[in-house]
Amino acid sequence: MCTNWNHLLSTGPLAVLRGLDGSTAAELTRLSEDYPFRGRLAEACRALAVRAYDDGERSAQEELHTALALVYERDFSGAEVADADHERQPILRDVAALLERAVLGRELARISEASITGHPVSGSEYVRWIKKMVGEHPAGRHPFYHRHLAEHGSREDLRLLLAQETNLDPRFDDILALMQVGRHGGEKLEIAANYWDEMGNGDPAQVHTKLFGEALASIGADPDYVRDTFLPQAGVSGNISACLALSRRHYYKAVGYFGVTEYLAPRRFRCVVDAWRRHGLDEVGIVYHDLHIGVDAGHAAGWFKNVVAPLVNADPRIGREIALGAMIRLNTSQDYLDALLERCCPAAPATTSAAA
Structure with a gap:
C-alpha cells in the first residue's frame, strides 16, 4: 500500500x-x-x-x-x-x-554588525582579536562550568551534562573528516592532524568516540536517559554543528564555530575532571575529558595558527564569516549552558548575552 x-x-x-x-x-x-x-x-x-x-x-x-x-x-x-x-x-x-x-x-x-566588523586584516592580529571576542562573551567562562560544576556540582549534574554533550562529541570525528573536503596545504593538514587524534592515532581503544561512550556508560547516561533529559537548547546547538559541517558554503563559519569549540574545551573539561574526581567516580569514565585538556589546547593553537590566520591573510573578507561562526557557537553554547544551569540550580541567575 x-x-x-x-x-x-x-x-x-x-x-x-x-x-x-x-x-x-x-x-x-x-x-x-x-x-x-x-x-x-x-x-x-x-x-x-x-x-x-x-x-x-x-x-x-x-x-x-x-x-x-x-x-x-x-x-x-x-x-x-x-x-x-x-x-x-x-x-x-x-x-x-x-x-x-x-x-x-x-x-x-542575534549578532550585532558592530561585533564582527572592523576586524584586523592581518592573520596574527585577527587571531588575537577573535580570542578577545571569546574571552569577553558570557560563554567564554560560563558559570555552569566555572562556578557550579567546579565548586559543588553533583554526580547527577555530571550525568546531565554528558547527556547534552551527545549533541556534538559522537560526531566530531566525522565533522572533521567533512571539513577536509576541498581544502589544501597546511590548512588541510591541520584539520587532518586533529582528525587523526580523534581516531586515537590509529589505536582503536583510544578512538575518542569510543572513550566518550565509555564516559557515558560510566556515569549511567544510557540512550533512554539521554532521550529523556536532552534539552531543546542542546539540540539546537547540535543541529547547527551539523549544518555548518555539511554545507560547503558555510565552511568559513564552521572554521570559526569549531575553532571556538576547541579553544573552550580544555578549561571546560578541567572543571569536569575536577568534579568527577571530587566524587571519586571510576577513572575509566574520565579518560576522554582528561585527554582533551591537553590535546584540545594544542588543537586550538594549531587551528588558529594554521587555519584561521592563513585564511584571513589570503582574503580578509573571510574574517567576517569566521567571526559569524564564532559568535553563533558562543551564543548557542550560552543558551544551552544557561538552560543546564537553570535545571541544576533553579535559583541561579542567567548570564547576560554579549551578542547584542
Missing part, C-alpha cells in the same frame, strides 16, 4: 520525513519526481519556520529542530545495502535547506 503523502503533509514536514523510512524505492522515486508535492512541502516548511521564529511558537521550534535532527541522523549514519536504491536525498535536502535557512537566519539576527 502506498503512503498517503498528502495526509502526512497535512500534519507537517516532520511526518513526511518519518514516512520516508517505510517507503519502497519505487515510491521514493515517484515522490522525488512529484514536483507539485515538493512545492507544497516547501510551503509547509516555510509556514513551520514562521510559526517557530516569527510567532515564537515553542512547539513549532521543537518540531523544526526534531525534523532537522532526523535529516542529520541520516546524513551521519552508515550506509545500508538494503537502501542502495532508496533515494531520499531530494526530499531531505528540500526540507533541510528551508529549515536551515530559518535557523541560521535567527542566529545571524
Whole structure:
C-alpha cells in the first residue's frame, strides 16, 4: 500500500520525513519526481519556520529542530545495502535547506554588525582579536562550568551534562573528516592532524568516540536517559554543528564555530575532571575529558595558527564569516549552558548575552 503523502503533509514536514523510512524505492522515486508535492512541502516548511521564529511558537521550534535532527541522523549514519536504491536525498535536502535557512537566519539576527566588523586584516592580529571576542562573551567562562560544576556540582549534574554533550562529541570525528573536503596545504593538514587524534592515532581503544561512550556508560547516561533529559537548547546547538559541517558554503563559519569549540574545551573539561574526581567516580569514565585538556589546547593553537590566520591573510573578507561562526557557537553554547544551569540550580541567575 502506498503512503498517503498528502495526509502526512497535512500534519507537517516532520511526518513526511518519518514516512520516508517505510517507503519502497519505487515510491521514493515517484515522490522525488512529484514536483507539485515538493512545492507544497516547501510551503509547509516555510509556514513551520514562521510559526517557530516569527510567532515564537515553542512547539513549532521543537518540531523544526526534531525534523532537522532526523535529516542529520541520516546524513551521519552508515550506509545500508538494503537502501542502495532508496533515494531520499531530494526530499531531505528540500526540507533541510528551508529549515536551515530559518535557523541560521535567527542566529545571524542575534549578532550585532558592530561585533564582527572592523576586524584586523592581518592573520596574527585577527587571531588575537577573535580570542578577545571569546574571552569577553558570557560563554567564554560560563558559570555552569566555572562556578557550579567546579565548586559543588553533583554526580547527577555530571550525568546531565554528558547527556547534552551527545549533541556534538559522537560526531566530531566525522565533522572533521567533512571539513577536509576541498581544502589544501597546511590548512588541510591541520584539520587532518586533529582528525587523526580523534581516531586515537590509529589505536582503536583510544578512538575518542569510543572513550566518550565509555564516559557515558560510566556515569549511567544510557540512550533512554539521554532521550529523556536532552534539552531543546542542546539540540539546537547540535543541529547547527551539523549544518555548518555539511554545507560547503558555510565552511568559513564552521572554521570559526569549531575553532571556538576547541579553544573552550580544555578549561571546560578541567572543571569536569575536577568534579568527577571530587566524587571519586571510576577513572575509566574520565579518560576522554582528561585527554582533551591537553590535546584540545594544542588543537586550538594549531587551528588558529594554521587555519584561521592563513585564511584571513589570503582574503580578509573571510574574517567576517569566521567571526559569524564564532559568535553563533558562543551564543548557542550560552543558551544551552544557561538552560543546564537553570535545571541544576533553579535559583541561579542567567548570564547576560554579549551578542547584542
